[in-house]
Amino acid sequence: MPFNAEQLNMELSLEQKFQEKIDRDERIEPRDWMPDSYRKTLVRQISQHAHSEIVGMLPEGNWISRAPSLKRKLGLMAKVQDEAGHGLYLYSAAETLGIERDTLIDQLHTGKAKYSSIFNYPTLTWADIGTIGWLVDGAAIMNQVPLCRCSYGPYARAMVRVCKEESFHQRQGFEILLSLCQGSPEQKAMAQDALNRWWWPSLMMFGPSDVDSPHTQQSMAWNIKRFSNDELRQRFVDMTVPQAELLGITVPDPELKFNEATSNYDFGEIDWDEFWQVVKGHGPCNKDRIAARVKAHEDGAWVREASMAYAEKQEQRKLNPIEVKTA
Amino acid sequence: MKKYLPLYEIFIRSKNGLHHKHVGSLHASDPQMAIMNARDVYTRRQEGISIWVIESKDITASNPTDSDAFYAPAEDKVYRHPTFYKLPDEVKYM
Secondary structure, three states: OOOOHHHHHHHHHHHHHHHHHHHOOOOEOOOOOOOHHHHHHHHHHHHHHHHHHHHOHHHHHOOHHHOOOHHHHHHHHHHHHHHHHHHHHHHHHHHOOOOOHHHHHHHHHOOOOOOOHHHHOOOOOHHHHHHHHHHHHHHHHHHHHHHOOOOEHHHHHHHHHHHHHHHHHHHHHHHHHHHHHOOOHHHHHHHHHHHHHHHHHHHHOOOOOHHHOOOHHHHHHOOOOOOOHHHHHHHHHHHHHHHHHHHOOOOOOOOOEEEOOOOEEEOOOOOHHHHHHHHHHHOOOHHHHHHHHHHHHHHOHHHHHHHHHHHHHHHHHHHOOOOOOOO | OOOOOOEEEEEEEOOOOOOEEEEEEEEOOOHHHHHHHHHHHHOOOOOOOEEEEEEHHHOOOOOHHHHHHHHHHHOOOHHHOHHHOOOOOOOOOO
């Protein structure tokens, strides 16, 4: 434990220099000095983000074999593959902070680490796939674009790659819904039903309201976050409502109303009890999602082991070339 | 628990004429597998035509805490820059 006055002073001046760097909007790189709490906050946020990408493959993967056409199937497969890629960019960024992949995966499987609650809702119909692309990826983009300027270099760079790829996800989702809304009355009803179920969980994706978000202020001081949860949520609503009108389906919020004075849409109160229930593991699919991840990891163990055994054998061969024995 | 596959750093040349550029890392059992994984993770949209991989533990890096002193020798050598030399305006193309 460093506890004499001199060391304490040194720590303080390092912390001051760190904050000055942040205030000049400079980036922090992996081997730079950083306060422990900054490192911990980033590990928590980046790993949570990575886990969300990985778990996010499950609700959509559910529909790959039942996509209504080859075009839709190809699009959905590419999207799910992208989510795997995004998870890997983010794990890679988290690992630069000194945490190992084993530990990260372990934290997901034991429930110690969280992932976005939205993926604990089921995908009941094909319209859900369109709605996820439109709303869930739309909300993710809203959150991720400001993260491209996050103070931690590897996270910001990962986000630039993610954002470039994400826009295809949202467009493919919206196109699915557009087709359904221009189709038969049953198809349009299916789109409306999906919006009814996904609207509120999508708004919850921005996290608790600013007054209940303990980390926001510190994260903003560190330039990890650039906008508060409520600011981003409001922007999302303002952007999305006209899109719903274009589709001809109704946002399930009787209090939703354009406010001439603020030029924003006012909207109803979010059911925060539901939000906290799902965060705490009591959503409709929490158990299924983790069980599927654990199974995939365990079923893949033999592949990792075999590939390591092969690599070690190749290495040995290089060191001791096999002698050909003759009888 | 068994140790996870080793970590590799990935460098990609996006087209001939440009340098390989660091893009991130991934886990693989050997360099060949790292190259195959890098193709799937980092070039899904034709971002590269050449991939370099190296195990992360084999990289030696300069120490950022010494960087002030380490790069100081270049600080006071303005005469290494063209603008240090004053020429009359009539001299063209120099």
